[in-house]
Amino acid sequence: MTLARPDWRDRLRAAIPTGLIVGAGGYVLILGLGFTSVPPLVSPALDSFDVVPPAPPPPPRVQPRKVETHRPRGAAAPPNIRSQATEVVAPPPMVVLPPVSPVVVAPVAGTGADPSQGASDRPGPGTGAGGIGNGTGSGGSGDGDGYGDETPPRRIKGRIKDSDYPEAAADAGASGTVQVRYFVNVDGRVSGCVVTRSSGNAALDETTCRLIEQRYRYDPSRDADGRPVRSIIVVNQDWVLERLPAERR
Template sequence: MYGVHPNARDRLISAAGASILCAAIGYALILGLGVSIPTAIPEAVKTFIVGPTPPPPPPEKIVPRPAKSHRPEGAASPANLRSKATEVVVPKPIIPPVVPPPPVIATLKLGPGSDATTGAAPVPGPGTGTGGEGNGTGSGRSGNGDGDGGDETPPRLLKGRFKNKDFPNAEAVIGAGGIVGVRYTVETDGQVTHCMVTRSSGNGVLDATTCRLIELRFRYRPWLDAAGRPVRSTVVHNQEWVNQLGPPSRGN
């Protein structure tokens, strides 16, 4: 039996024709269905791991400038060895106040008292008695007492008195009168000072007039001690005022 065996060239031509026919049929189907063929295939979606959100950057920190002191600058201290002081501070010593001892009263002559001198006179002097001669403590002739052995002389009024015309001629003393008690000082020269009313007559004009006239008019022989020396003394006096309408009164 005889058969036909095609060669290689014929087989290639047949395969190419079949391929062209299949491509034409496929293209016709695509055009009929309206399917658009993309010109390029998109890149595949990439897969990656998302990490945690990074922390925000730290805020800006502004460092203030050091404030300048208004106090005056101090000078550097003198040099010393390199060291550190201990934490124990030496307490300040407590110095007790110095109390001076009581004064010791010294005297030239021994005696039983506590004064620096010995005497019996109302005025200072170099002796130890009331005045005179000798080395005793009094003013007599003998003995060891501190008496003067004599008498003193009180003050005596030499001049000065009240008169009827001394009664104040004023409306404030009409019908007034009475006794004014006063106390005053007789100085060593016999003058009167420091007059003070100790008993009022009830009328201020009469009281003031009494002291004014006494200091103006009265003069005394001063108090004399046993040695005859004048000393200051105090005198108490009562002056009676009688109204001019009554009988006249003698001044004391």
């Protein structure tokens, strides 16, 4: 059998598609070489650690077996003692304070009338209570009136009348002399009246001090500079009950 040789035209037609395919493959290969290469994957560093085996479980708890005994059991403890507040109330203490005697004061030490100095013709609580002595206040001889450079107080108002006789004392037929001591203040008023010698009848004693404090007013004692000072006076009040004839009652 005789083979016919292809014509050059046929060869050309067959070579064109082959060349196109080869050119396209080369172009694609050139484009692929221009891409950036993909970096290789780097695996992270591995951490190392020790593997501890789990702890063994605790041994099982052995429950002790109850043993029956025939010994007697003890009694329970006694209850605690309970504290209870006391029901006894103590009464308040009875404190009786002694009476306070008035204290004689003066603006200047060593001046004024002192109930424990001077002289008197009547007995009293001091060595010179009441009256006007003839010494300087020491109890001895002298030419003063007992007040030194001071002027004595002078009563300018107030008196006790016969009509002031207490009815209780009159009904009881009581009479007598009451000796009292009181203060004459710088304003001329009287305060602090006390009975230094009783008449023997409480109504007469009380009435004497009450009326003196209510009614008596004085020109107060004054010092050498003319300033009023407090002073003390001791006086006697006589209460005399007049007896009326029986036919005139």
